[in-house]
Amino acid sequence: MKFKDKTRQKIGIIGGGQLGKMMILDAKKMGFYVIILDPTKKCPAHSIADQHLVADFDDREAIRKLAEKSDLITYEFEHIDVEVLKELESEGNKIYPTARSLEIIQNKYHQKNVLKQDQIAVPEFKKVSSPDDIKETAQEFGYPLMLKSCTGGYDGKGNALIGSEAEVERAFQELGAEKSKLMIEKYIPFKKEISIIAARGLNGEMNVYPIGENEHQNNILFETKVPADISNKLKKEAEEFAKEVLEVFEGIGIFCVEMFVTEDNQLLVNEIAPRPHNSGHYSIEGCVTSQFEQHIRAITALPLGDTTLVRPAVMRNILGSGKEGKAEVVGLDSALAVEGVKVHIYQKTISRPGRKMGHLTVTADSLDQASELALEASRLIEIKGEKN
Missing domain, CATH: 3.40.50.20 (Rossmann fold)
Known part of the structure; x- marks a missing residue:
């Protein structure tokens, strides 16, 4: 054909x-x-x-x-x-990605098991079904602990940080108690969270994107900077991890691999997403081929595109503010007047606090310059619930 x-x-x-x-x-x-x-x-x-x-x-x-x-x-x-x-x-x-890929990734416990079996480094984890299980695991992992729902979580939902034994019962009830499948992960006091977008075509061809450095606020991605400020050694290790993940899941299309950089400069895989990812939005303006074009290329058996970073890039989410209500965009003209700014409005009809309503990206000659311009633009634009 x-x-x-x-x-x-x-x-x-x-x-x-x-x-x-x-x-x-x-x-x-x-x-x-x-x-x-x-x-x-x-x-x-x-x-x-x-x-x-x-x-x-x-x-x-x-x-x-x-x-x-x-x-x-x-x-x-x-x-x-x-x-x-x-x-x-x-x-x-x-x-594409295949139902097998999705089935494993949907359950965080199964996802971590598959990664561990293939010798991909992940935080220590255990399945739990009662407060007593959590307390027993704490004797091994120590506090704080991260309690997670095995299925259904996103943007921090389905996670509960447990700081001491006194918080165990609250966290257990918060995540559904006996009605939910739960797991404990050892808390990682990481230096950075990074993510890498990787693509695999139907013929096994693979290509990875420049690594992004992520900042979260209230468990929601706030900003991604590219390239990440990590050593060349860690960059190479992250790229290898991403390729191994694609092989393990026989991935077709775009996958995002989120990782922690630990205090002693080790990489641990946190989570996998079998689709284009928020932290890859920078690629629309920042790379020769966006993650979205790459996904379409991969699933339709077209050749994968060039993932080269054109210029340093900073992406910031535009989250809903104010009260819930009909979405109103304020300050678009001011934000677009900032040098190098590109704004993406998602056209969601209802805005609510913390909802992802859009994002902006700045490319510049240096990452510091892009960061300054992105900060300036993000202060000028707002998407809020319109008053009734």
């Missing part, structure tokens, strides 16, 4: 949020037809999708309908009924 024929393929995306929207923007540049499945009628991707199936993410019949209409399926988040995806794969449907 010639490459020009591939653009006749119809791509189905489960999810019509900002990641789906940014996938579509690049897919359309290459001539693909895109169908989304999302329960929100005016989701961010709605206005640019060729078709929109309005259905819940757990609607098995709707997912089957998406498969019937599509040549291949991808997804923008992990919380999907993996069983229906496995059934569709067994019937010959193409799903």
Whole structure:
């Protein structure tokens, strides 16, 4: 099949949020037809999708309908009924990343087990099912401890830091008690958190992006700086980790590998995301090929693109502020007047405090310059709930 024929393929995306929207923007540049499945009628991707199936993410019949209409399926988040995806794969449907990848990654305990079995360094962890289990694990790991829900968590949700034995019962109840599958991770007093975006094509070709250094606020990614301020030795180790992860999960498409840099300069893999990631948004302006274009290339068997960093880049999330309500963008003109600033508004209709409503990216000749400009621009723009 010639490459020009591939653009006749119809791509189905489960999810019509900002990641789906940014996938579509690049897919359309290459001539693909895109169908989304999302329960929100005016989701961010709605206005640019060729078709929109309005259905819940757990609607098995709707997912089957998406498969019937599509040549291949991808997804923008992990919380999907993996069983229906496995059934569709067994019937010959193409799903990338594969249902196997998703099934393992959906459960943090299974994810860590697979990584550990393949000798990829991770924080120490144990499954727990009661406050007594947590206290027993604390005798081995010490306090503080990180209690995590094995499934369903994101942006800090599903995590509870336990500072002492007195906090065990509260954290256990907070995360669902006996109703939830829980695990404990040894707390890592890390120097930095970094992430690396990596791509693998259908033919096994792999390519990695420059490493980002991440800052979180209230468990939500606030800023990513690229390149990360780490040694060349750690950069090489991180790149090798990312490639090993792609091999372990037989990954097709974009994967994000989040890692801790410990106080003694060791790398520990924290979590894997089988999709384009918030910390890779810088690649839209910062790299020759964005993570979204790369994902589309990878899942459609096109050659992977160049991941070279064009200039140092800083990405900052624009989080909802004020009260919950109809989204109102304030200060866009002022932010765009700052040198080198690019603003992405996700067009979510409702803003609420802490919700990811957009992001801005600055590229400059130096990382310090990009950081200063990003700070200036982020002070000028706001997306808040409009007063009723």
